[in-house]
Amino acid sequence: MIKQIYIKRDICIVIHIILVVLVIPGISSLLLFSIVFNYISCKIRTNKQTNKMDSESNELRQRQATFSKELHGQHAGEKTGMSALLSKNNNAQQEAVNKYLRLWDGKTDKDAEERRLEDYNESTHSYYNVVTDFYEYGWGSSFHFCRFYKGENFQAAVARHEHYLAHMAEIKQGDLVLDVGCGVGGPAREIARFTNCNIIGLNNNDYQIEKAKWYAKESGLQDHLQFVKGDFMNLEFEPNTFDKVYAIEATCHAPNLEKCYNEIYKVLKPGGIFAVYEWVMTDKYDETNEEHRKICYEIELGDGIPKMFSVDVARKALKDCGFEVLVDDDLADNTDPVPWYYPLTGEWKYVQTLSDIGTFFRTSYFGRKFTNLMVSTMEKVGLAPEGSVKVTGALEEAAVGLVAGGRSKLFTPMMLFVAKKPLDADSTTATA
Numbered sequence: 001m002i003k004q005i006y007i008k009r010d011i012c013i014v015i016h017i018i019l020v021v022l023v024i025p026g027i028s029s030l031l032l033f034s035i036v037f038n039y040i041s042c043k044i045r046t047n048k049q050t051n052k053m054d055s056e057s058n059e060l061r062q063r064q065a066t067f068s069k070e071l072h073g074q075h076a077g078e079k080t081g082m083s084a085l086l087s088k089n090n091n092a093q094q095e096a097v098n099k100y101l102r103l104w105d106g107k108t109d110k111d112a113e114e115r116r117l118e119d120y121n122e123s124t125h126s127y128y129n130v131v132t133d134f135y136e137y138g139w140g141s142s143f144h145f146c147r148f149y150k151g152e153n154f155q156a157a158v159a160r161h162e163h164y165l166a167h168m169a170e171i172k173q174g175d176l177v178l179d180v181g182c183g184v185g186g187p188a189r190e191i192a193r194f195t196n197c198n199i200i201g202l203n204n205n206d207y208q209i210e211k212a213k214w215y216a217k218e219s220g221l222q223d224h225l226q227f228v229k230g231d232f233m234n235l236e237f238e239p240n241t242f243d244k245v246y247a248i249e250a251t252c253h254a255p256n257l258e259k260c261y262n263e264i265y266k267v268l269k270p271g272g273i274f275a276v277y278e279w280v281m282t283d284k285y286d287e288t289n290e291e292h293r294k295i296c297y298e299i300e301l302g303d304g305i306p307k308m309f310s311v312d313v314a315r316k317a318l319k320d321c322g323f324e325v326l327v328d329d330d331l332a333d334n335t336d337p338v339p340w341y342y343p344l345t346g347e348w349k350y351v352q353t354l355s356d357i358g359t360f361f362r363t364s365y366f367g368r369k370f371t372n373l374m375v376s377t378m379e380k381v382g383l384a385p386e387g388s389v390k391v392t393g394a395l396e397e398a399a400v401g402l403v404a405g406g407r408s409k410l411f412t413p414m415m416l417f418v419a420k421k422p423l424d425a426d427s428t429t430a431t432a
């Protein structure tokens, strides 16, 4: 009996030894092997994916640059407005107009919206390829709205709006500043002069970059300004590079605000400030209301915006990235006697100075009809490239939607957010 117990005990010990010495290390090494194997193959896959994305974005970049040369010609930066419009390549213009408008088929369902969000880069690039000359002809070289004081002329009001943002972002002499979606550099030139800072303007439109560089040289600001091609959904600067970042009526072209703000957060230095005039639908907007949705769609179509987000989405996006929001102020929500959208109304009572008559005529309802007639005649006789009338048609929708959105306060182009990256922020990544 005792012997049997001893034999059982010995068998248990042997099994135990086999388990401890052979099976467990076997399983452990198998586990270890599979973890290492998985890690390596995952790394290889991620690298392959990153390389694929890099090469796709390089290919897109190259294609857009070549297309831009074809459409606008060499030395395109020097021509502006109507004279630039008359020197376009006809086939390339048609292609650009189609690329911009192909997904604007009147549909507002989720699938249609999804397609426009996916196509954001190409369609926005195409939008600015075909509207930039009109913007410059009708508005000037700062592509944004502003508030107007009584008696203040158009140019002064536009500049003041830029100064205000620079002030709110606490931009000072010597700061390195990023201008996200810089257009043809109107605001960057004004802010560089105003503060004596250094600005890098980022833009995904080659034509506008060429123009911005040309203007910077013309105004002797080339030592303070640089303009680079890039997508604000994927910023390629080193983390913690900029003292300040600002964006004026540009990030509304983003398919996802959180991802875009996250990129900005990443390149800002800890303690740095991001100030933005955001285009958003206000709290009054109700997506299920047909009249509201129509206004929103006109704004999206005419301004090349894949989806207009509500103010709550923007607010939450900033917070979720880790920003500390210092200012949250809709500058359009006021009792100004001259509303921000006045140039598009055609109401002469708002014109503030004699010097604004030309601008007001071009931007007003009758001025736009006149431009449309002029462009359609030029297109018919082969002076303006084909597709130009489609562009003036789309811009007309923009003007109508913007005025309706402004009057009803369903929309604001100047939702001011000033946000700080905390001093103790993890130096590379945002929290989201």
Ligand SMILES: CC(C)=CCC[C@@H](C)[C@H]1CC[C@H]2C3=C(CC[C@]12C)[C@@]1(C)CC[C@H](O)C[C@@H]1CC3
Binding pocket: 134, 135, 137, 138, 139, 142, 143, 144, 145, 249, 250, 252, 279, 303, 304, 362, 363, 367, 368, 371, 372, 392, 395, 396, 398, 399
């Ligand atoms: C698209 C975004 C996010 C901002 C641009 C804001 C404004 C600068 C533009 C919005 C609608 C544009 C129109 C014109 C100029 C620039 C805008 C006001 C025109 C007045 C240009 C001349 C055309 O004949 C009519 C345009 C109507 C829309």
Ligand SMILES: C[S@@+](CC[C@H](N)C(=O)[O-])C[C@H]1O[C@@H](n2cnc3c(N)ncnc32)[C@H](O)[C@@H]1O
Binding pocket: 121, 124, 128, 141, 142, 143, 144, 180, 181, 182, 183, 184, 185, 186, 187, 202, 203, 204, 205, 208, 230, 231, 232, 233, 247, 248, 249, 250, 251, 253, 254
């Ligand atoms: C309405 S304009 C404003 C330009 C400038 N901030 C100004 O006020 O004059 C919008 C700008 O955003 C740029 N943009 C749009 N999508 C972009 C993207 N994904 N990456 C970089 N820039 C972009 C456009 O090319 C255009 O220059």
